Amino acid sequence: MIVRRAVVVFFFLLLIGAFVFSRAMKTAEVQVTIYYPGELVSEGYLVEDGQVILKFHALNSSEEIKTKHETFKVRCFFCNLDLENATILIDGASLNPTCRDYIMSFDNKGDIVGMQYIVSPYNLSEIAEIRIPEGYSFQDLKFENNTLVILVSPGNSEIIKIVRSEVIAEHREGLKRGWVKVIYTDGSRSWEGRVYNFGEGECPVSIKA
Incomplete structure (x- = not known):
């Protein structure tokens, strides 16, 4: 009888301990x-x-x-x-x-x-994560006529190019809100680009064709 009561008490305390531990542990x-x-x-x-x-x-x-x-x-x-x-x-x-x-x-x-x-150790508002069309590599970017122009050329395919540029920082708000148009071009043809935001605060932008 005493042994049975001791076992019941033991398991009761074990359950209490597990409950306290689960409440105290933050994950x-x-x-x-x-x-x-x-x-x-x-x-x-x-x-x-x-x-x-x-x-x-x-x-x-x-x-x-x-x-x-x-x-x-x-x-x-x-x-x-x-x-x-x-x-x-x-x-x-x-x-x-x-x-x-x-x-x-x-x-x-x-x-x-x-x-x-x-x-980043850099200003995140200057950084863009640019996805490059298949079969092309990044060359440069420029801003003209309220458009961010991403220059690419045929060659070794790059999937993503991380670019740090004052052009990105200067027109960041327009890129986020859709006021600034984005195009990719190899000089003979063009693709429209889309801008995605990463989060809240001073963030980089993601650009995809």
Whole structure:
């Protein structure tokens, strides 16, 4: 009888402990995209006073801007995660995301389950992620007659070209709102381009043919 009662008490306490643990453990999905002049590798994350710190190491440097995507499952015990104010560390140098967007659940509740950040040592309003038509490579871009003209040429096919340009920054608002037209051209034919926004804040733009 005593043994049975002890077993019941044990399982009751175990259930209480599991409930407390599940309530105390905070979990969030954090996605980050970094536009950086070189290749990066992830070194994990830290949570300090509820703030998420994502750590990276630069393997090399490059004149071209490269893209690093990483997803973290961030967990902390007895804390309140402050997803609005994450920090990205690259070899100790701190970058604060100026572009972010919530990650929502796919169920009917539509709860916030995480955050997506975009960050760069450069001004993100100068950056465009341009998808190049198959069979072409990027040459240059220019602005004329209220149109952003993306110059391409036949050759080695590039899928995506990351471009940093003051032209993008100067006409960013018009690109986002559709006031500025976008075309691709190889000099003999043209394609219309479409502009997509990444998130809220100072963000790059995505351009597709």
